[in-house]
Amino acid sequence: MGFWDKLANLDRRWIYLSVAISVIFPMLFVIKFPVEISPEARQLYNAVESLPDSSVVFLTFDYYPSTLAETEPMSIAALNQMFRKNMKVITMTTIPLGGPSIAERVTRMVAEKYNKVYGVDYVNLGYKANYVAVLKGMGSSIESIYPSDNRGTPLKDLPLMNKVKNYNDIKFIYVVADNAIVDYWISIVNAQYKTPVGAGMTAVMAPKMYPFVQAGQLTGLLGGMKGAAEYEELVGVKGTAIRGMDAQSLVHLLIIGFVILGNISYFVTRKKTGPGVMK
Amino acid sequence: MxxxxxxxxxxxxxxxxxxxxxxxxxxxxxxxxxxxxxxxxxxxxxxxxxxxxxxxxxxxxxxxxxRKKGWLFNLATLISIFAMAIPSILPVTSQSNFGSIFYKVFPESWGSLFGTAPGSIYDWLFNYLDSPMMATMFAMLAFYIASAAYRAFRARNAEATLLLLTAVLVMLWRIPMGEAFLRLFGDNIPGYINTYIMNGANAAVQRGIVIGAALGAASMSLRIMLGIERTYMGKG
Amino acid sequence: MTLVEQLQIWLGAFLVLSLFSFLYKDNPFYKFAEHIFAGLSAGYYIGLIWQNVIIQQLIDPMFDQGRWWLVFPGLLGLLMFARFFPKWSWISRISLAFIMGNTAGVFLISQLHGIVLPQTVATMLSLDPRNGFGTVLLALIVVCGVISTLVYFYFSKEHKGILGGTAKVGIWFIMISFGAHFGYTVMARISLLIGQVRFLMFDWGGSIKQLF
Known part of the structure; x- marks a missing residue:
């Protein structure tokens, strides 16, 4: 068996090992390339920044724990920006597995930093089932869908929620999601109630959202950990996304290397054995 | 009926x-x-x-x-379900009817362990066990995608080559190191990728797909409302 | 770091490593962690629905606000469980039909009003050369891309002649978009791995450092 044949039949565990090393190495030896800001990230940042101070905004935690590495830095950066501008933040989730717990943990962590008071400066509505009914129902009355917050406190006992009846009282909806829920925030909420919607998405979902940005239905977009790093850079929070960029870079280069190597071995062995034989 | x-x-x-x-x-x-x-x-x-x-x-x-093969693993699942569920439905205070009976038997200081609020058993199990495990399940996909890129991502024909080249270009563009590398060939290259690939060809295709899917969803909705589409009811 | 914090990090790290061990080969540690994961996730739903739906949306409004009629959605919800009894399973269709009809009613409007119309309008781009070469080029790409993609997914007529040619252009556009998707997907998966490696290196690693 020649070199290229051996390469073509390389045990997958060697590939796994090289990926692991490429992730670990940059965490030990920091390289730090500057993060460039995409126009979509800047648009989202500017949309929030241009809102009057003390505006009431929605921040959704529409993601599962599986994608925390990409989405949590977006939520943290957004909360920093919002609290710094003294905005009143209402958080919620359409995710049954973990959504309310993540929203509770992350929001309280950032709120503490800015000495924000629960019920006055921010409220976590938590989860209610059937996202279509939830999104549509809040158009008439948030209280009809959420009679109480995540911990069971009636909304009427929360000073912030006395000022907010439905989407008409919300200045901006900042969706952080790892699934197609943004489609519904756009098609059900933005289309009918005209509240601007901006989104931070996992990289898997982000390419799908470009037509909505182009059509003006989505005010800004963050895509994956790079998008999160861009937002951290804009807000001035040095979080886990920026710190993860070195490892991200190295593994991307490794995978590009794999693609090139795989194709070379494909063409070399195909010449020898004819097309279709290569594994 | x-x-x-x-x-x-x-x-x-x-x-x-x-x-x-x-x-x-x-x-x-x-x-x-x-x-x-x-x-x-x-x-x-x-x-x-x-x-x-x-x-x-x-x-x-x-x-x-x-006692089927591997029943101990299934037992672990059952124990986990109840370990998570039972504390979450127990009363947090003695103010409710059930709570007043419950806290006659158990000390009221246990209240903070129940329910779903931060500090409860439910929240602890989620944050320290369930959440990292779910993240790990998906993190493993990084290894599989690297292996797939090596084994299956081949320039077999013109279409596959186009897909491969775009993927490589986008992978480079989405990392700080790659952006710096692309700028060596022209200062506007990253901008062109964003404009003509992501906001151009990609946005156009995704738009075609979402328009088609939305038309399909709307017509399916009408079929459900009119009772033409009944598969959701199952058999019988 | 307190003893409790140490314990929770070690427990988390043990389960994370057990799951990662599957990369080498299937083993009992992996199976154990996998089953615990499935159980905890299922248990999470019980707590969530009990607190956020049954207590907050049903019991509290019924008993504190006197909204007795909420007993009906409660009953409709319970009817869902008729699925587990073959003889009575058809009853669950009533609740299911309520949800399906409701979602269909929302979708019928929102998909047309919120997606089809605005996306179609956004494709009607000006090709006026006075807008500059870059803008016209982008408009051309978008218009050609949308039309050819729609044609490619139009299966009611055989792809021959002009239809076939346009579909061929469509597949080229689709390949570019899927390539971009693949690039982004690679990025997504690696980000998740980075998150878990960070946990093992810094949280668990920090805990080991403290021990020795």
Whole structure:
């Protein structure tokens, strides 16, 4: 068996090992390339920044724990920006597995930093089932869908929620999601109630959202950990996304290397054995 | 009865949504009905989630009961379900009816361990066990995608080559190191990728797909409301 | 770091490593962690629905606000469980029909009003050369891309002649978009791995450092 044949039949565990090393190495030896800001990230940042101070905004935690590495830095950066501008933040989730717990943990962590008071400066509505009914129902009355917050406190006992009846009282909806829920925030909420919607998405979902940005239905977009790093850079929070960029870079280069190597071995062995034989 | 009643209910519940779109919910009777119907839909939706849990409990109990191969793992699943669920439904204070009875038996200081709030057993199990495990399940995909890129991502024909080249270009563009590298060939290259690939060809294709899917969803919705589409009812 | 914090990090790390061990080969540690994961996730739903739906949306409004009629959605919800009894399973269709009809009613409007119309309008781009070469080029790409993609997914007529040619252009556009998707997907998966490696290196690693 020649070199290229051996390469073509390389045990997958060697590939796994090289990926692991490429992730670990940059965490030990920091390289730090500057993060460039995409126009979509800047648009989202500017949309929030241009809102009057003390505006009431929605921040959704529409993601599962599986994608925390990409989405949590977006939520943290957004909360920093919002609290710094003294905005009143209402958080919620359409995710049954973990959504309310993540929203509770992350929001309280950032709120503490800015000495924000629960019920006055921010409220976590938590989860209610059937996202279509939830999104549509809040158009008439948030209280009809959420009679109480995540911990069971009636909304009427929360000073912030006395000022907010439905989407008409919300200045901006900042969706952080790892699934197609943004489609519904756009098609059900933005289309009918005209509240601007901006989104931070996992990289898997982000390419799908470009037509909505182009059509003006989505005010800004963050895509994956790079998008999160861009937002951290804009807000001035040095979080886990920026710190993860070195490892991200190295593994991307490794995978590009794999693609090139795989194709070379494909063409070399195909010449020898004819097309279709290569594994 | 078994089919007609659900079809009538689906029609009415859908029609309320359609008609109320054109009415001001705050001033009309139908608008208020819409609010109530959506509230009901959210409540019923919650129960559907429990169906899955009941199924898991049934399947695992059966395996454990019959001592089938690997039943100890199924027992671990059952223990985990109840370890998470039981503390979460216990009363947090003695103010409720059940709470007043419960805290006559147990000390009230245990209250903070129950329910779903931060500091509870439920929250602890989620944050320190469930959440990292779910993240790990998905993190493993990084290894598989690297292996797939090496083994299956081949420039077999013109279309595959186009896909491969775009993927490589986008992978380079989305990392700081790659952006710096692309700028060596021209300062505007990263900008061109964003404009002509992501906001150009990609946005166009995704737009075609979402328009097609939305038309499909709308027509399927109409079929459900009119009772033409009944597969969701199952057999019988 | 307190003893409790140490314990929770070690427990988390043990389960994370057990799951990662599957990369080498299937083993009992992996199976154990996998089953615990499935159980905890299922248990999470029970707590969530109990607190956020049954207590907050049903019991509290019924008993504290006197909204007795909420007993009906509660009953409709319970009817769902009729699925587990073959003889009575058809009853669950009533609740299911309510949800399906409701969602269909919302979708019928929102998909047309919120997606089809605005996306179609956004494709009607000006090709006026006075807008500059870059803008016209982008408009051309978008218009050609949308039309050819729609044609590619139009299966009611055989792809021959002009239809076939346009579909061929469509597949080229689709390949570019899927390539971009693949690039982004690689990025997503690696980000998740980075998150878990960070946990093992810094949280668990920090805990080991403290021990020795």
């Amino acid at each position: 078994r089919t007609t009643l659900p079809v009538i209910i689906a029609f009415i519940s859908g029609l309320i949504m359609v008609v109320s779109f054109f009415l001001n919910p705050q001033t009309t009777f139908l608008g208020n009905t819409e609010e109530e119907v959506l509230q009901w839909a959210s409540i019923i939706g919650g129960f559907t989630l429990l169906l899955g849990v009941v199924s898991i409990v049934r399947v695992n109990s059966k395996t454990v009961g019959q």
